[in-house]
Amino acid sequence: MEPRVLTSKKPLTLKGFFLQWEWMLVLLFIAVIVMNVNLSDYFWDYNNLRDATMSFLDKAFIVLPMVFIIILADIDISVGSIVALSSVIMADLYAHGVPMELALIVCLAVGTLCGYINGLLIVKFKELSSVIVTLSTMIIYRGIAYILLKDQSVGKFPKWFNYLGWGYVGSIPFILIAFAVFAVLFGILLHKTTFGRKVYAIGSNPTASRYSGVQVDRIKIIVFTLAGLMSAVTALFLTSRMGSTRPNIATGYELDVIAMVVLGGISTAGGKGRMIGAILAVFLIGYLRYGLGLINISAQTLLIVIGLLLIFAVSVPKLKWKGTGAKGKAV
Amino acid sequence: MKKVLTLGLAAVMAATLLAGCGGNDKEAGASGGSPSASAGQPSDAGGKKRLAIIFKNTGNPYGEKQMEGFKKAVEENGDEAILKAPDQPTAEAQIQMIEELISQKVDAIAIAANDPDALQPALQKAMNAGIKVISLDSAVNAQSRITHVNQADPERIGRTLIQGVSEMIGGEGEIAILSATSQATNQNTWIEWMKKELEDPKYANIKLVKVAYGDDLRDKSVSETEALLKSYPNLKAIIAPTTVGIAAAGKVLTDKGLKDKVKLTGLGLPSEMAEYIESGVCPWMYLWNPIDVGYLAGYTAEALVKGEITGAVGEKFTAGTLGEKEIVADGDGTQVMLGDPFKFDSGNIAEWKEVY
């Protein structure tokens, strides 16, 4: 008897291999690079390309766990607020004399806690969708940040803190290395562990997974906690990039992150998508913005371009694979 | 199937190329004609210099006028102006724009900041790369800039507003302030100076009951104004040093027919406030000419780039039609002042409401 597999894999044909979403992203990426090179002489310059990543990679850390969340057919729109809250608490502690190293660890702890609370609420109150839970916590977490710092900003961190967002290892930005490490870790977690398989299973069919013995609740809590942790990591890098913090940082991050994940081929209906897709999407959108920024395109045109890109990228597969669309689940 | 893919890709490339090269008169120097010719040239000594301005957000008529003034000043000097503004008023977006300008090796950056401290590392990187950095309108901290172009002394703004309000209400009564966001440095500085002015014994009968934040959002400013009116029925005047707030308060006061009971003043755009000044809801208000602010910033940047000044206190330079300007001290930094705030009332509003 043939061993049973969890996902249905189509036989590997050359055509099938190249028609995958991720290859389309690669092609789009190449197209974007080619276009950018044509538009500006400043683009194809090692220093510039390298420094560009430092701008857009700070929110990329959240993309990694968000892939998990969206595969689960859930969503987390509180990540921006978690970034703000972790950063604010860290800065507030530092301003009151706590050594920076300790404050840094507290930042990570706060983010993890916020994520854990999200997961707990979602799992304990199954009637509530993740949208409404994270919508409320989004407002609450940022609210706490406002209560703590009010209208002040805290800055003047020790010199070494600046290294996180601006430093290099040799000639490679530290943030890029950090992202690469996390990306590999999360990629392995998703594709090579049973945890990852279970996440796919839950996303495809939560009821069946539960009856197959998968601990749906525990996995959801872990995933949301990871999102909180990575939001705190983003908080570290973002605060380092800005050299200071306020309660209103990272507004709008959640939509950017979700856009990157979705562009990466991870369907919000759940159960589909690959980590590499999301990573490609991060660089695709990052370099597209950067390249267009180099020719000083107006903000409104940029909005329209990004919007159209998103729609176009998502429509193309729909037009080809008429049969295997989303399963009409959730949002 | 692959055809669809390639056609689609070609369409996206074409669309973005068109968008990029498309004529839009805000992209001075980057659009119109061959992209590789104009957008790409690094400026060499003796060639055209490139000076950039970053405003707080896009679609803001006040900001548009400042950028217009800046461009005029730069082009009067025979150089090229780059105008940038993010679609969201965040510091993060401005950091990205600063990086983009550093990559383009511009000669100067003038920025109206969304956050006074958060741009420091980015601007310091720019200065280390040899770019002259100044701020205008909304300042960055002294370590992030060479000098700041200030539209008017914040102390004068704060004191003038209180003096004006006192005149309007006959020296006694309750007043409230409707501000923008709680994080806006300009606002907080002006409010501090207003409070300092109120300490003067001649305002002993005027009481500041509340500072409300409308977040520069129309609907929130309306709610906050309505709340003020209800919570403090004896309120005599509202000071709103923000263009969105003052217009919102004007509408609320008009709709409720409180024209003679509650006075309104603050800082507002003449176009937005024309209706309320003409009707008397707002007897007078103040602002300054944003075109001039941008123009002065342009000349300041030019003077720095040309090496005429270094940003130290006491230096003087000529700012085109604005005449001679001197650099003065400002906290632990320096600044250049445009002048005094300008008063708009029913006498002159008609001519200014079409300008901005």
Place this chain on the structure above:
Amino acid sequence: MFADAALAVGTGQGAATKTTISAKFAKFRELGLLAVIVLICIGVQIRNPSFLTWENINDIAANTAILSILSVGMMLVIITRGIDLSIGATLALSGMIAAMTVKAHPGLHPLAALLLGFAVGLACGMVIGFLVAKVGILPIIATLGMMNVFRGLTYEASGGKWVSAHQMPDSFKQIATGSMLGINNLIVIAVVIYAVAYYFVSHTRTGRQVYAVGSNPESAEISGIKTKRILWLVYTIMGGLTGLAGVLWVSKFASAQGDTASGYELSVIAACVLGGVSIAGGSGKISGIILGAVLLGILNNALPMINVSPFWQNWIQGMIILAAVVFNALVKRGIDRNNLMRRKI
């Protein structure tokens, strides 16, 4: 018909023999929400006696009118398991176009301006409906993408300028400030829309089909309902209502800006979810969203009035919303438990 029967059972119209208190609550689930509203009103009134005055209630109603109009459209979208993140941008676009037209042609009848805004919104909604229904893009992406596009178009259309009060003819501004029979126009319009919506949702075939599509799209398709058309219709309606709301907004605030209503979609979604519309699709009542919108409107009005530091406003608002939805969830558990107990095994 198959779908109709399924619906009848689904919304709990079965005979109730024994009802506990929580089941009674749930039948009028809105009562729970109403209780929260009453509690808040009492609380605020104690701190600030000018809260429950006729004038203030009028203000709340006028401010909430626009939110509630949008909630009707959003409810229909969410019922079909969709979401619409672009309404802020559509609102800004239609408002801006209407305002610019009125500025250029001051003699234009206000009704024409309303129709223009409605048409712009309708067009936007049709595009999204096409993307979701025909192309099959997930609503969150389609609306996220188009949100950017519409916002960009708004900035382009306005040319970076705002349309100010003095450029709008009085007749235009009267749309929002005028009143019919002593009641503010906005409230009247909202009431009319609710009446139409109630009729549509409860008494027309198409209305019931919307619920069917959301409840179980596959069964709906099989039972002969044209799912694609219903989806397209729902987004078009949302677009039309948003376009209308755009004109009302611009008239109410006597100003049209490029960044109008940025982020407003979250408030509308919150109002719907508070009102008991399930994100999983298939259920939602008009009475619920009225209360949801009212609750949010009261929160927006009351928070500045209770004289707490403005830095506490966000947190308080978030906690109230969370408390309200958790309360709703617990109440729903009550009904489910009762329904299970009543089953004869």
